[in-house]
Amino acid sequence: MPATESAPGPQRVAVIGAGMVGLATAWFLQERGIQVTVLDRTGVAAGASWGNAGWLTPGITTPLPEPAVLRYGLRAVLSPSSPVYVPPRADARLLRFLAGFTRHSTAAKWRTAMRAYIPMNRRAFEAFDALTAGGVDATTHEAKSFIAAYRTEAERAVLLDELAHIHSAGQEIEFDVLTGAEAREVEPSLSDGIGAAIRLHGQRFINPGEYVHALAESVRARGAALEIGAEVVTVHDEGAGVRLVTSAGADERYDAVVLATGTWLGDLAQRFGVRTVVQAGRGYSFSIQLEHVPAGPVYFPAQRVACTPLGDRLRVAGMMEFRNAEAPLDRRRVLAIAEAARPLLRGADVDARADEWVGSRPCTPDGLPLIGRTRSPRVFAAGGHGMWGITLGPLTGKLLAEQIATGRQPAELHPFDPLR
Numbered sequence: 001m002p003a004t005e006s007a008p009g010p011q012r013v014a015v016i017g018a019g020m021v022g023l024a025t026a027w028f029l030q031e032r033g034i035q036v037t038v039l040d041r042t043g044v045a046a047g048a049s050w051g052n053a054g055w056l057t058p059g060i061t062t063p064l065p066e067p068a069v070l071r072y073g074l075r076a077v078l079s080p081s082s083p084v085y086v087p088p089r090a091d092a093r094l095l096r097f098l099a100g101f102t103r104h105s106t107a108a109k110w111r112t113a114m115r116a117y118i119p120m121n122r123r124a125f126e127a128f129d130a131l132t133a134g135g136v137d138a139t140t141h142e143a144k145s146f147i148a149a150y151r152t153e154a155e156r157a158v159l160l161d162e163l164a165h166i167h168s169a170g171q172e173i174e175f176d177v178l179t180g181a182e183a184r185e186v187e188p189s190l191s192d193g194i195g196a197a198i199r200l201h202g203q204r205f206i207n208p209g210e211y212v213h214a215l216a217e218s219v220r221a222r223g224a225a226l227e228i229g230a231e232v233v234t235v236h237d238e239g240a241g242v243r244l245v246t247s248a249g250a251d252e253r254y255d256a257v258v259l260a261t262g263t264w265l266g267d268l269a270q271r272f273g274v275r276t277v278v279q280a281g282r283g284y285s286f287s288i289q290l291e292h293v294p295a296g297p298v299y300f301p302a303q304r305v306a307c308t309p310l311g312d313r314l315r316v317a318g319m320m321e322f323r324n325a326e327a328p329l330d331r332r333r334v335l336a337i338a339e340a341a342r343p344l345l346r347g348a349d350v351d352a353r354a355d356e357w358v359g360s361r362p363c364t365p366d367g368l369p370l371i372g373r374t375r376s377p378r379v380f381a382a383g384g385h386g387m388w389g390i391t392l393g394p395l396t397g398k399l400l401a402e403q404i405a406t407g408r409q410p411a412e413l414h415p416f417d418p419l420r
């Protein structure tokens with residue numbers, strides 16, 4: 001049950017967006033005795049929070065803009081089978097995003113952004129553990145193995161270099177360097193094509209769809225209203241409170257509102273002074289059966305393919321398609337992921353795919369999320385986590401709930417100020 005002590009801040013808060021970030025924020029607001037309504041235009045986990053890879057990997061949670069991404073991007077972004085794709089004709093928002101992203105893809109900017117992530121990464125599991133202790137009925141799995149696998153030692157050098165940078169930025173991550181044969185001993189599902197690997201320690205994973213639904217159930221059981229099918233079209237700051245208007249014409253007042261609308265964050269946040277572009281970095285996934293379901297995530301960094309065991313199936317995910325979030329699923333991308341994975345997995349039937357999915361990572365040009373107060377003291381942003389909204393969603397909710405309830409910004413959130 002939620003704590004019942006009365007909070008000095010707002011008593012009734014609306015959260016727009018029933019993804020990991022919005023629901024975690026709702027849950028932690030309830031911890032502080034705040035009455036919550038969650039609104040989503042489509043459903044629980046209807047956005048990026050369903051078909052993602054479900055990695056809880058604070059050890060490798062790093063800013064997306066970095067020199068290697070840029071080098072790679074410029075070389076290969078225009079091919080439909082490339083793991084990073086930019087359409088040949090970009091709209092104004094995408095051009096702004098790409099210009100900013102390019103500006104931030106330097107080693108110095110990466111180090112600054114990394115320093116912002118480290119205090120969050122240190123506490124990421126604490127927030128998951130609080131949800132578990134508070135009765136959220138879903139498992140976070142310790143990754144008994146977490147293998148990054150490569151064809152060659154030369155390919156592996158890229159991640160070893162990245163791990164050295166992560167380490168010198170001050171973040172701890174333990175790992176072993178393995179031969180292909182050693183990696184197959186740990187994960188028999190790796191094919192003979194794997195010649196080198198890295199095993200990461202201390203990470204976790206979830207089935208993200210199941211987890212976010214369990215979180216929604218917990219939020220509901222603790223007294224929140226979940227309004228599904230409610231598309232918020234306008235947020236009015238009325239001084240003493242906020243008024244939300246939905247596309248169906250419903251009109252409701254709250255003391256404060258949290259915008260947790262993922263890739264669509266800018267639509268509602270812009271008029272409250274949030275100028276950072278949130279661009280859809282679309283990713284794809286599907287699930288397959290294979291003889292040995294791995295005991296933990298398997299990552300093929302050179303192909304940018306991320307695999308996660310979900311019960312008796314393996315989810316295979318990848319692609320970074322900087323494109324309109326509303327564009328239909330592009331089958332060429334699904335096939336490109338399947339073809340990339342085929343020679344690297346043993347005993348896998350990549351042609352019998354289920355759950356084909358596309359979803360949009362909410363990406364910002366500086367690689368940092370937007371968490372905190374906007375120009376209005378009653379309107380808060382929570383989103384823009386790009387590749388890491390599952391890992392950092394719960395802690396985001398915990399810290400933002402603290403800020404909303406107490407009026408004080410936790411130190412960890414300084415670099416993520418939505419008005420930057």
Ligand SMILES: Cc1cc2nc3c(=O)[nH]c(=O)nc-3n(C[C@H](O)[C@H](O)[C@H](O)COP(=O)(O)OP(=O)(O)OC[C@H]3O[C@@H](n4cnc5c(N)ncnc54)[C@H](O)[C@@H]3O)c2cc1C
Nearest residue numbers: 017019021041047048049052053055232262283389390391
């Ligand atoms: C292929 C892929 C793999 C990934 N793997 C990982 C991973 O392993 N680990 C990790 O940490 N992260 C991963 N991510 C990133 C992660 O999925 C996202 O960062 C995270 O899900 C974002 O959550 P969110 O709650 O901010 O947004 P979303 O889950 O997108 O939720 C936003 C919600 O807002 C609703 N909404 C939008 N506008 C309105 C409106 N006007 N009114 C009402 N409702 C509205 C939408 O319907 C949606 O439900 C991956 C992403 C992809 C695509």
